[in-house]
Amino acid sequence: xxxxxxxxxxxxxxxxxxxxxxxxxxxxxxxxxxxxxxxxxxxxxxxxxxxxxxxxxxxxxxxxxxxxxxxxxxxxxxxxxxxxxxxxxxxxxxxxxxxxxxxxxxxxxxxxxxxxxxxxxxxxxxxxxxxxxxxxxxxxxxxxxxxxxxxxxxxxxxxxxxxxxxxxxxxxxxxxxxxxxxxxxxxxxxxxxxxxxxxxxxxxxxxxxxxxxxxxxxxxxxxxxxxxxxxxxxxxxxxxxxxxxxxx
Amino acid sequence: xxxxxxxxxxxxxxxxxxxxxxxxxxxxxxxxxxxxxxxxxxxxxxxxxxxxxxxxxxxxxxxxxxxxxxxxxxxxxxxxxxxxxxxxxxxxxxxxxxxxxxxxxxxxxxxxxxxxxxxxxxxxxxxxxxxxxxxxxxxxxxxxxxxxxxxxxxxxxxxxxxxxxxxxxxxxxxxxxxxxxxxxxxxxxxxxxxxxxxxxxxxxxxxxxxxxxxxxxxxxxxxxxxxxxxxxxxxxxxxxxxxxxxxxxxxxxxxxxxxxxxxxxxxxxxxxxxxxxxxxxxxxxxxxxxxxxxxxxxxxxxxxxxxxxxxxxxxxxxxxxxxxxxxxxxxxxxxxxxxxxxxxxxxxxxxxxxxxxxxxxxxxxxxxxxxxx
Numbered sequence: 001x002x003x004x005x006x007x008x009x010x011x012x013x014x015x016x017x018x019x020x021x022x023x024x025x026x027x028x029x030x031x032x033x034x035x036x037x038x039x040x041x042x043x044x045x046x047x048x049x050x051x052x053x054x055x056x057x058x059x060x061x062x063x064x065x066x067x068x069x070x071x072x073x074x075x076x077x078x079x080x081x082x083x084x085x086x087x088x089x090x091x092x093x094x095x096x097x098x099x100x101x102x103x104x105x106x107x108x109x110x111x112x113x114x115x116x117x118x119x120x121x122x123x124x125x126x127x128x129x130x131x132x133x134x135x136x137x138x139x140x141x142x143x144x145x146x147x148x149x150x151x152x153x154x155x156x157x158x159x160x161x162x163x164x165x166x167x168x169x170x171x172x173x174x175x176x177x178x179x180x181x182x183x184x185x186x187x188x189x190x191x192x193x194x195x196x197x198x199x200x201x202x203x204x205x206x207x208x209x210x211x212x213x214x215x216x217x218x219x220x221x222x223x224x225x226x227x228x229x230x231x232x233x234x235x236x237x238x239x240x241x242x243x244x245x246x247x248x
Numbered sequence: 249x250x251x252x253x254x255x256x257x258x259x260x261x262x263x264x265x266x267x268x269x270x271x272x273x274x275x276x277x278x279x280x281x282x283x284x285x286x287x288x289x290x291x292x293x294x295x296x297x298x299x300x301x302x303x304x305x306x307x308x309x310x311x312x313x314x315x316x317x318x319x320x321x322x323x324x325x326x327x328x329x330x331x332x333x334x335x336x337x338x339x340x341x342x343x344x345x346x347x348x349x350x351x352x353x354x355x356x357x358x359x360x361x362x363x364x365x366x367x368x369x370x371x372x373x374x375x376x377x378x379x380x381x382x383x384x385x386x387x388x389x390x391x392x393x394x395x396x397x398x399x400x401x402x403x404x405x406x407x408x409x410x411x412x413x414x415x416x417x418x419x420x421x422x423x424x425x426x427x428x429x430x431x432x433x434x435x436x437x438x439x440x441x442x443x444x445x446x447x448x449x450x451x452x453x454x455x456x457x458x459x460x461x462x463x464x465x466x467x468x469x470x471x472x473x474x475x476x477x478x479x480x481x482x483x484x485x486x487x488x489x490x491x492x493x494x495x496x497x498x499x500x501x502x503x504x505x506x507x508x509x510x511x512x513x514x515x516x517x518x519x520x521x522x523x524x525x526x527x528x529x530x531x532x533x534x535x536x537x538x539x540x541x542x543x544x545x546x547x548x549x550x551x552x553x554x555x556x557x558x559x560x561x562x563x564x565x566x567x568x569x570x571x572x573x574x575x576x577x578x579x580x581x582x583x584x585x586x587x588x589x590x591x592x593x594x595x596x597x598x599x600x601x602x603x604x605x606x607x608x609x610x611x612x613x614x615x616x617x618x619x620x621x
Contacts, residue, residue: 053570078580082493087576094593099343103589104579139593140575156579 001194002028002065002081002163009060011041011048017058018044018219024165027196033207033232034152036218037240042200045218046168050084064164079108081163085153085170090220092119097137098122101159102103108160123186125155129185147178154185158192165189166198171206183209204236219243263329267294267340270333281334282512282544284480289397289425289452291334291371299370302398304346304362309356312386315347323347323377326404328431328457335429335455338399341373348388350410352381359387359604364394366424374400374581376412382407382435387604390416392426393448399427406438408462409527413441415607419614420449430456432464444471444500445582445611446481447618455484460491463525467496470612472595473616474540477506484514485530489523493557498530503591503618504541513568515547515561522557535594537587588619 004026011019018041036042051063062069069077092100096156097171101122107110107119113121126133141149149172157165167186171179186236187210190197199210205230209213215242216223216229224243225231264270273280280292290296308314317324324345324406330336351358366372378459380386383408389469406412412432420426426449432440443493444451458467475480487496502511515530547561568590595615602608 005470008488054573060276073583074574075250075564075580075582075586078578084578086575090595092572092575092590094597095576095589100579100589103576103581103585107580107582107585139597160579 001195003063004082004196005061005063005196006049007043007061007063009048009062010058011044012056012058013044013054014183018221019048021060022222023227024216024223026196028163028196028199028219030213031190031197031210032214032216033199033201033212034216034218035202035204035232035235037244038202039140040218041138041221042218046084046166046200049166050074050082056120075107078160078162083148083162083165084169085157085165087169087172089141089149089153091139093139093142095140096137097140100140101156104156105159121159125158128188130181131155133176146173149183150178154182154189158185158189160196161192164196164198166191168200169202170199171201180209185209197221204205204232205231217236217243254341258488259553263331264336265325265329265335265339267333270336271333275335283453283482284451287480288334288427289371289423290450291337291397291399291425294304294337296397296539298341299398300368300372300374300548302364302366302372302374302394303374303597304374304376304397306346306348307359307361307366309360309386310349311351311356312360313349313351315349316344317347318344320420322378323432324375324401327405327433328401329431330401333403333509334427334437338373338375338401338427338429339396341485342375342400343373345377347377347379348502349384349386350380352407353383355385357420358385359607360367360387361389361391363391363586366392366394366398369498371397371399374398376400376402377405378403378412379405380407380410380412383409385389385411387413389604389607390414392420395421395424397425399445401429401431404430404432404440404616406432406434406440409437410434410435411439411575413603415443415445415604416454417601417611418449418452418615420442422448422450424449425451427453428455430454432456432458432467434458434460434467434566437463437464437486438466440465442467442469444469446471446473447614447616449479449481451480453482453484455486457486457488458496459488460494463493465491465494469498470598470601471500472598472615473500473502473511474595474615475502475504475509475511476618476621477540478508480510480512482512484512484516486516487518487528489517489526491524494523495526496528499598500531501533501535501595502543503535503595504539504543505537507540509541511543511561513543513545517549517559517561519551519553519556519559521552524553524560526553526555527557528559530561532563535590535591536565536567591617591619
């Protein structure tokens with residue numbers, strides 16, 4: 001049973017305050033959707049939790065099972081059980097997918113996986129996400145299509161088995177088929193055990209495939225409304241306009 | 249005939265076998281301005297005492313003949329004329345040359361490995377001729393190690409339709425000084441592949457040159473270097489396209505770390521009036537890992553004909569990309585290892601081009617050792 005607790009989180013980028021007091025608790029077994037208009041600070045929340053150097057924490061805490069993640073380096077946070085599926089995964093020339101994945105799995109598990117087991121896990125994971133086998137030998141994210149990048153993020157999540165996964169607009173730029181494959185991956189991951197998901201999205205479309213337990217509306221750098229899945233339907237019908245006006 | 253018939257670049261115009269034709273460089277010359285002359289230990293001004301020794305051991309492929317010859321051998325010095333003072337000094341001062349011949353149509357069954365081991369105080373001079381006769385194919389490894397103050401000229405004479413692949417590793421001891429000229433001369437439809445790896449030595453200045461005697465020649469020159477604190481590693485490439493329909497490709501990449509780590513890369517390509525249909529590209533990239541390191545990168549492309557198939561160059565020097573490191577760290581990989589992965593990726597892409605598995609592994613191993621420092 002894992003708990004991610006975000007308490008009164010304030011974050012700035014180059015002296016500009018983006019997050020203004022975010023409070024949110026995610027428990028394993030639950031999926032929270034964070035929805036909001038562009039520029040509301042959703043991605044900032046994701047990257048700040050993960051520890052991207054561009055974001056300065058100006059106040060608050062982020063606790064994973066009582067440990068303050070903000071005190072840890074980026075890699076320590078990942079090894080503590082946090083995962084961030086990125087909206088725009090970077091291309092890293094000369095680093096192969098298989099080499100990268102093996103290094104990551106070794107780091108997170110604290111020991112190198114047995115080669116045969118790792119190869120099997122990798123193959124199963126790739127098959128489940130309809131990723132071509134040749135992909136493992138390609139350079140990390142280099143020349144990947146948008147859909148391939150997102151599927152590769154989900155593959156990493158399934159291999160690393162985090163306690164809490166933050167998915168930053170994993171649905172953006174996907175066609176319906178790719179969205180279905182990615183959603184199935186997320187659902188497999190959710191069903192696999194004790195794990196919590198923070199699903200950040202602009203659109204309600206993915207919520208038809210990945211059913212959230214809670215929906216939070218983000219605007220102006222904080223959560224402005226919370227509810228169950230029915231809140232997503234309301235957003236679908238009414239859009240974000242009322243919130244963007246309210247936050248001004 | 250217009251004014252632009254001759255290349256403006258005059259760096260390579262002066263050529264002579266006579267040492268006296270070259271002034272002692274002062275460091276203000278374009279050719280010498282990046283090189284710390286005081287660290288050449290007299291190779292440039294005639295003051296180096298020839299008391300050192302560089303032993304040449306050859307493990308030859310069975311198809312290849314190896315000879316040690318005197319200065320008067322007719323095959324020595326045919327493919328080039330020295331174009332700077334140290335090259336002329338080496339030409340003037342060497343005593344014995346190593347001549348390697350790959351007979352016509354022979355395809356060597358294994359690489360020929362020349363190990364050059366330096367010892368003793370004082371300078372040494374060398375000369376090597378590699379003659380690949382028409383339609384022959386060979387792989388050659390030059391492995392430099394030990395301690396030396398060494399200047400040499402190496403001639404790669406690649407015959408019609410022949411192919412030569414050379415890997416030259418400069419992994420000298422920390423105090424070594426090495427000034428070397430590689431002269432590749434390509435006959436009709438000849439193929440030349442050069443891979444340079446420079447890791448060790450106080451000062452290494454390596455000048456790979458390519459010239460063509462007939463159309464259809466194809467030269468590909470790659471290099472990786474890893475510069476540590478205090479080292480000066482300089483690579484000066486010159487491709488002189490004087491024949492139509494030849495190709496050249498240059499890709500050199502280096503990583504630098506530590507105080508006064510200095511890399512210099514000069515990439516000169518001349519496409520002469522008569523060299524129509526030339527296809528050339530040159531690239532240099534530097535990854536600067538710490539403060540205090542410096543990379544000078546100067547591509548020069550001089551095109552004297554309008555009829556080229558392709559001509560381009562690029563140079564980029566930068567630091568490690570924070571986003572790369574963040575991505576790897578976000579997957580649990582510790583900073584130091586993330587950094588190693590990115591650097592190894594940056595240089596490794598080139599190393600993967602080395603076709604001889606044993607050499608490729610050795611180069612990767614040497615890079616790993618550098619990264620672990």
